[in-house]
Amino acid sequence: MKFSENDLHRETERLFKELKKVKWSKLDCALIAPITLEINRLKKEKNAIILAHSYLTPDIMYGVADFIGDSYGLSRQAQKTKAKIILFCSVHFMAETAKILNPKKTVLVPVIAGCSLAESITPKDVRNIKKKYPEAAVVCYVNTTAAVKAECNACCTSSNALRIIEGLPQKKVIFLPDELMAKNLQPLTRKTLINWDGRCIVHEKFSPKTIDAVRKNYPGVKILAHLECAPEVIQKVDMSGGTEGMIQYVKNHKAKSFMLVTECGLTDRMKVEMPNKKMVGVCALCPYMKQITLRDILLALKSPSKDQIIELPESILRKAKRALDRMIRITEDKKFK
Ligand code: SF4
Incomplete structure (x- = not known):
């Protein structure tokens, strides 16, 4: 569908307001604006919702997702939605979970993405x-x-x-x-x-040495690690747990800087949603989650292939x-x- 100059300008500004916090330029936002507009239009036309895991890229989380969360939060959203179609932007097993909890809905995935676990x-x-x-x-x-x-x-x-x-x-x-x-x-x-x-091939990569180096470089930093990391890493951090627990810790803690020992998507989320908190150190990319792009989402919404429809x-x-x-x-x- 063709959008007016006005619509494209407004969409670019809407995207830029959030994505500039993770260093996207206005030009980057202008380039994806026609796709996010079309996805959001199709969502309304088809009565669909988009659930996005926190490990996805920020253009998906803040451009088209209706809910962003961890596997538990997204499962609950999938269970209670009144929409006809659930487009689950995450790895395959999470979309299966949505189908199990709400079997009457059409559950779609943009990409058939695996997971080492x-x-x-x-x-x-x-x-x-x-x-x-x-x-x-x-x-x-x-x-x-x-x-x-x-x-x-x-x-x-x-x-x-x-x-x-x-x-x-x-x-x-x-x-x-x-x-x-x-x-x-x-x-x-x-x-x-x-x-x-x-x-998990993403979380097992972190080593205690990384934690020591970050502590040395950022005195006062609070370090949080996902429970999928090795015990030697977990023993060295200030908090360990799941995604939602990490978000709440950062939100409620007075420290100025934090390191999240997890997938980079969560660090991006913190940068967008809590811009007054400083995120430091390194993170890791999940090759499965990061396969998903706005184009895949658009194609799955427009006309899903058999593989993109979850059946059990x-x-x-x-x-x-x-x-x-x-x-x-x-x-x-x-x-x-
Ligand atoms: S980060 Fe990627 S590989 Fe690790 S558990 Fe999550 S989906 Fe699986």
């Missing part, structure tokens, strides 16, 4: 480990396929993992697939955690929903807060 384990692996520890509950991190979730007692995210482990009656818990997260959680619970050997077999959907419902019940139960 989700790809590290199959349903057969889960069945085998269950046979080895029949007395244990199985908790799967949300970064798993729907078919893996279907084999588990409860699902969890980085923000509620400990609460889910504590909320289950079993004393032994098979926690999968993130080996490093299981190791980080073990000292926080009396239960025995049995882990798998999956890793009824039996997987039903069983995986049990694991997700259990997570939501425990997370929202005041007894565990």
Whole structure:
């Protein structure tokens, strides 16, 4: 669709207001303005919403997304939306989660993006480990396929993992697939955690040396790390947890500078949403999340291919929903807060 000069100018200004905080120029914004206008027009025409994970690029988060968040927050948005179409801008397993929670909706993905954690384990692996520890509950991190979730007692995210482990009656818990997260959680619970050997290729890259260097260069800096990092990193930081916990920490802390030991998208989010807080140090890019572009979103909204429409077999959907419902019940139960 062709837009008027006026519309394009207004859109450029709207984008620039936010994106200049992450060093986008007005020309950069002018170049994407026709695409964001068209995506936002199609959203209205098709009664669609766009959910965007915090690890995406800022043009997607602030140009076209209706909600930005972590996997838990976005799952809840997917569950309660009245829109007909959910365009889930994130890796594939998160879009599957949206389909499980709201199966009547059309759930679309712009790109079929994987994740090193989700790809590290199959349903057969889960069945085998269950046979080895029949007395244990199985908790799967949300970064798993729907078919893996279907084999588990409860699902969890980085923000509620400990609460889910504590909320289950079993004393032994098979926690999968993130080996490093299981190791980080073990000292926080009396239960025995049995882990798998999956890793996030983004968070495992950070080393304790980086933390030491940043502390030396920025006295007074508060360093926050995602639970997918190695325990040697977690031991050196001021706060560890999930995405939402990190956002709240930065928002409420009086320190002037912060380093987020996580994916760069979250640092960008902080720069846009909390411009008075200084972000320092380094971050890392997720090659899966960063595949998604505005053009992919536009094409998926216009006429999605078969691959871009999430479909799940009824039996997987039903069983995986049990694991997700259990997570939501425990997370929202005041007894565990
Ligand atoms: S950041 Fe790590 S866990 Fe998240 S999608 Fe990328 S590879 Fe998977």
